[in-house]
Amino acid sequence: MSLTDIDDSLPSVLRDQPIERVTRDGVEYVVLGTAHVSRTSVEAVDAILAHEAFDAVAVELCDSRAQGMRDPEAFKQMDLFQVIRQGKAGMVAASLVLSSFQKRLAEQYGIQPGAEMKAGMDGAEQRGVPVWLVDREVGTTLRRAWHSVGLWQRFGLMGGLIASVFERQQIEETEIEKLKQGDMLESAFSEFATHSAPLYRSLIAERDAYMAARLREQSAAAGFGEGRRVLVVIGAGHLKGLCELLRTQQTDPSSEAALLAAAPPKSSWPKWVAVGLVLAVFVAIGFAFYRSPSLGAAALRDWVVYTGGFSLLGAILAGAHPLSALAAFVAGPIKPFRPGIPSGGISAMVEAWVRRPRVADFETLRDDIGQWRGWWRNRVARTLLNFFLVSFGTIIGEYTAGIHIFKSLF
Template identity: 50%
Template sequence: MPEETPRTSGPLRRIRRDGISYTLLGTAHVSRASAEDVHTLLASGDFDAVAIELCPARHQALVNPDVWGQTDLYQVFRQGRAAMMAASLALGAYQQRLAEQFNVRPGEEMRTAMEGALQRGLPVLLIDRDVGTTLRRVYRNVPWWQRLNILGGLLGSVLSREQVSEQEIERLKEGDLLETTFAEFADRNTVLYEPLIAERDQYMAARLCQEARRDGYKNVLAVIGAGHLKGIASHLETGNTCADADATVRRLEARPPASRWPKLIPWLIVAVILAGFGIGFSRSPDLGWAMIWDWLLINGVLSALGALIAAGHPATVLTAFLAAPWTSLNPMIGAGMVAGAVELYFRKPRVADFNNLRHDVTHWRGWWRNRVARTLLVFFLASLGSAVGTYVAGFLIYDRLIGG
């Protein structure tokens, strides 16, 4: 490292490739010292661009805390983005809990980098992969039987009121919120480590090369989590990551194709249920009608129970009861979507609900108190009740056939 390079408390690497100097600053996302390191480096005036470990979505959330207020929840349900929104809220809740414990805003070094770049008229390069793409690749990379375990761990980590442990603090000094949230699983699961950490190292290295070459930057400061420094440096120094940066970015941005068989399962279940009704009526009208009532009551009651547990409006609970038996026979629309739409109609979120959303979801009671979060709960719990009802009623229907 040249002697004129300012001293920093965090790890620092300078790499020269293809006539471009990349200065990689490893930061801790809950450290004031990291923000001071960024300020020190920018004050040197050596750089013509600043790259930060953010994607456009996370950048928008950082600079515009009220971004959720611009969300159309009905469109979120229609477009199948409810799970992604809930995951983003969960990560935001964990971030807020850290802020309260450490009395510091996580990501302060990123804000310092953006503000310092703006003051000096330097461009800000967003080099991290879209958080939605990363979560989808994590989800697709994990065997289906492990997904519920990971989702449970995520919810447990963000809703817990326990103080962050010393072990987790050390992880935060090296990684980012995504990695820390999934750290329990990433440490022992190579299929999770690959999309969450290794792919992002390669992606960010490729984005650095891509941006620098395209706009002719010669001295780029990259503010990244310390845990990514070694991987990014390795990709910058060796391999084909920079030699074919465009192809690398396209490959790692691709969303993995969904498996076909999960899409076929709902239709197969519908076919089996309808076949059961047909067999029942062929044996006896009384048996057929008994099976119909089993289907209507079990599916409707469990979906309504889910909406009730979510503290949905009485009309929402009634709608879940009436809609679930029929939506379960049409995989194109779910009981949760219908119940969520009714909840939105009767209890439109207020401006205060959006403003307080990030803070409310840090505690489990806030998910019921905040209208935005409660609508998501209605969607998920009504859907879960209907799904459970489908299987319970289906087994009961075929039990009647076998017993009859």
């Protein structure tokens, strides 16, 4: 039971907030559950810091998210060439979509997403106590969530992300505040887990375990023991799981955190399926030449026309520059000879080189991706769109070419 139900000395703003107190290894963790877009949550963080003394403040943030809050303009320094070359276009796009959704909520309620986390960091700095960033890197969480589900669920994830950007329905602030009620959260997450246990594990359960391990690790590193107190500001959805793990987790905290922070191993079967398809197609082209030079030339032409043509179509749909479109057409057919570099990556790098993003593109990026036309108007967004549409077009072209080549032989 929450101590807020029985402690009449608490400020009024805290009496309806989900607060749990857990003592582990002599350290008392005061865990405050918050809603990430809520004025009341910000007031609750300020109130508990003013009401009680703490030796550290832990927040549900990773280094990159904390940096983003401290320096909201940092993303303007993003190097698109490096993002594409390092294969991070998907993660960047997903992060931008999520931030766009949060921005819409912020505009609706006049408060920035995660303002209660920033209030925790600011309050700790004002009192001269350390700030602990205990959440797992958001990129790792997104990768683990993505790799935890099958192909159809991945389409569902992408569809949900896209829908969240363009959804314009107003969300009542009272509904956000209701998310703090423990029984509602438990039932909601139980239903979520029933429908997608792997997603629940990646997005919620693993992070609960990671944050519990990080809290224990940080306390040990700081030499905290009997009588030390730590305020933990987390989303209310993690309150129950985190507190339970703080009480029961027995693994070495450093090893546990390192295990959960590891990037998921890449699945090898999609790669081998793609390689097998291409090998089969080229064997078929070789057999076509064996049967007849004209038949082989036609098969090779089909490969170039379909892979290059669909790649070109993807570039055209993305509104690419003519040079980027030409790069897509050339890159599509030779994809098998440069594994690891998608044709969309080559076309997108040409796009970023020809139409270098302006300062204004970065300044309006979050606003632009919230509108359909914005993806084509903004040079950063259009480069990412070019990457995805050209890559997708190449895949369609490979399968289409394969079907036509095999049909021509039998």
